[in-house]
Amino acid sequence: MGGVARFWREIPQRYNLIGNKCEECGQVFFPPRESCPKCRRKSMGKIKEIKLTGKGKIVTYSIIHVGPEEFEEQVPYPIAIIQLDEGPRITAQIVDCDIHDVKIGMKVESTFRKIQQDGSTGAIYYGYKFIKRK
Amino acid sequence: MENIGIISYGANIPQFRIKTEEIASVWGKDGKIISRGLGIQEKSVPGLDQDTATISVESARAALRRCNIDPQDIGAIYVGSESHPYAVKPTGTIVGEAIGATPDLMVADYEFACKAGTAGVQTCVGFVKADMIKYGLAIGADTSQAAPGDALEYSASAGGAGFIIGKDDVIATINHTLSYTTDTPDFWRRAERKYPSHGGRFTGAPAYFKHISNCATRLMEKMQTKPEDYDYAIFHQPNGKFPVNVAKKLGFSLEQVKQGLLTPVIGNTYSGAAMLGLASVLDVAKPGDHIFMISYGSGAGSDGFDITVTDKIKDLKIENAPLVAEMVEDKKYIDYGTYAKYTDLLYWE
Numbered sequence: 288m289g290g291v292a293r294f295w296r297e298i299p300q301r302y303n304l305i306g307n308k309c310e311e312c313g314q315v316f317f318p319p320r321e322s323c324p325k326c327r328r329k330s331m332g333k334i335k336e337i338k339l340t341g342k343g344k345i346v347t348y349s350i351i352h353v354g355p356e357e358f359e360e361q362v363p364y365p366i367a368i369i370q371l372d373e374g375p376r377i378t379a380q381i382v383d384c385d386i387h388d389v390k391i392g393m394k395v396e397s398t399f400r401k402i403q404q405d406g407s408t409g410a411i412y413y414g415y416k417f418i419k420r421k
Numbered sequence: 422m423e424n425i426g427i428i429s430y431g432a433n434i435p436q437f438r439i440k441t442e443e444i445a446s447v448w449g450k451d452g453k454i455i456s457r458g459l460g461i462q463e464k465s466v467p468g469l470d471q472d473t474a475t476i477s478v479e480s481a482r483a484a485l486r487r488c489n490i491d492p493q494d495i496g497a498i499y500v501g502s503e504s505h506p507y508a509v510k511p512t513g514t515i516v517g518e519a520i521g522a523t524p525d526l527m528v529a530d531y532e533f534a535c536k537a538g539t540a541g542v543q544t545c546v547g548f549v550k551a552d553m554i555k556y557g558l559a560i561g562a563d564t565s566q567a568a569p570g571d572a573l574e575y576s577a578s579a580g581g582a583g584f585i586i587g588k589d590d591v592i593a594t595i596n597h598t599l600s601y602t603t604d605t606p607d608f609w610r611r612a613e614r615k616y617p618s619h620g621g622r623f624t625g626a627p628a629y630f631k632h633i634s635n636c637a638t639r640l641m642e643k644m645q646t647k648p649e650d651y652d653y654a655i656f657h658q659p660n661g662k663f664p665v666n667v668a669k670k671l672g673f674s675l676e677q678v679k680q681g682l683l684t685p686v687i688g689n690t691y692s693g694a695a696m697l698g699l700a701s702v703l704d705v706a707k708p709g710d711h712i713f714m715i716s717y718g719s720g721a722g723s724d725g726f727d728i729t730v731t732d733k734i735k736d737l738k739i740e741n742a743p744l745v746a747e748m749v750e751d752k753k754y755i756d757y758g759t760y761a762k763y764t765d766l767l768y769w770e
């Protein structure tokens with residue numbers, strides 16, 4: 288059940304890419320941070336929640352051939368580090384794209400997918416994955 | 422008169438396709454004959470990470486991208502499906518959170534075989550008319566399952582569409598809606614069972630044709646219209662043949678039905694079927710176009726809608742989300758083995 292509670296707390300990030308921004312220096316964080324590591328105390332009270340657009344490009348990627356147990360059925364699949372247009376980098380699965388078509392620099396956008404589930408009786412976890420931008 | 426209708430809409434069709442002939446070859450049947458008989462060339466298949474919730478969310482987000490409404494102004498969400506991911510835990514809650522409409526809203530999941538989505542549209546129309554909500558979101562989506570080797574395996578597919586219902590700035594006015602309902606056991610799925618059962622030939626005349634015809638006739642009587650008064654007609658489409666036949670019987674032409682007929686190329690998306698047909702029509706519709714839509718849900722009932730497209734459709738940012746035709750074309754074929762894996766056939770109940 289610990290998994291369910293943790294997932295529930297992260298719903299804003301997982302569903303809607305809710306991050307935050309330091310209004311002192313303009314840096315955007317995802318996942319959101321309590322304070323800005325650069326501005327430190329100056330950022331107090333100036334960290335504002337923002338919804339990221341989910342648009343970005345692939346910085347680097349790797350094709351997973353042997354995945355964790357719950358992703359076994361999906362191999363081979365690409366996992367990429369994506370630079371979002373607002374700045375933060377996030378790691379996510381690329382879907383609806385042939386593994387040979389995934390490229391560094393490829394423009395991508397977020398999509399809502401099932402991430403995993405606790406067997407056939409447990410909770411289903413949804414969140415972001417990325418597709419090639421249309 | 423109050424102008425209640427569609428503010429925006431969006432659709433979602435998974436990328437994978439399996440051809441009728443591929444399924445037929447596994448069961449030693451002649452795929453060409455089956456394909457011709459059903460009027461289905463191929464059907465959409467959900468990926469391992471797609472289900473009714475993901476299709477509903479993507480449809481709703483597409484609808485929101487095309488208009489300027491604040492999701493917080495959505496006061497009700499109804500998701501119609503016969504394949505909700507949870508038996509208990511509403512899909513609508515996931516959609517509400519994923520589009521930023523929570524927490525001040527009404528949510529419920531609907532189930533009425535293939536017409537649960539249009540039942541949601543009716544509910545939203547009622548609430549908007551009663552001034553209880555500003556906007557309502559009605560979604561019809563399914564990742565329907567068929568037992569391996571069953572006749573339904575050639576048609577049961579995946580997809581959906583969502584409609585934001587509101588007042589005033591509507592792109593299409595819902596002039597009237599009514600339903601025709603009886604207790605007809607043509608198709609069902611018992612609780613705790615994975616695959617549905619159906620009454621074979623019984624699914625035709627006393628079920629699909631009777632309910633659609635009666636609903637259509639009553640709607641035209643009420644509106645004092647004739648088939649030729651409409652530019653487009655959309656009928657529930659469990660296969661490629663039934664909607665064309667019922668249209669012909671009622672006096673509609675193939676020309677009126679064509680744009681809203683998707684089953685030949687994506688299969689039967691159940692709760693998504695009539696609604697995807699309407700989305701496909703709205704993708705090309707012009708101000709003044711008159712649309713006739715009759716859904717059908719086994720069990721059984723039909724919901725009828727008389728709709729007129731308004732000038733506001735020109736303001737819709739339709740380019741902010743893919744057209745139905747684009748999603749139909751954006752496809753990747755899979756073989757039966759991959760299909761079995763994607764649709765969980767390997768885990769027999």
Ligand SMILES: [Zn+2]
Pocket residue numbers: 309310311312313314323324325326327330
């Ligand atoms: Zn800072």
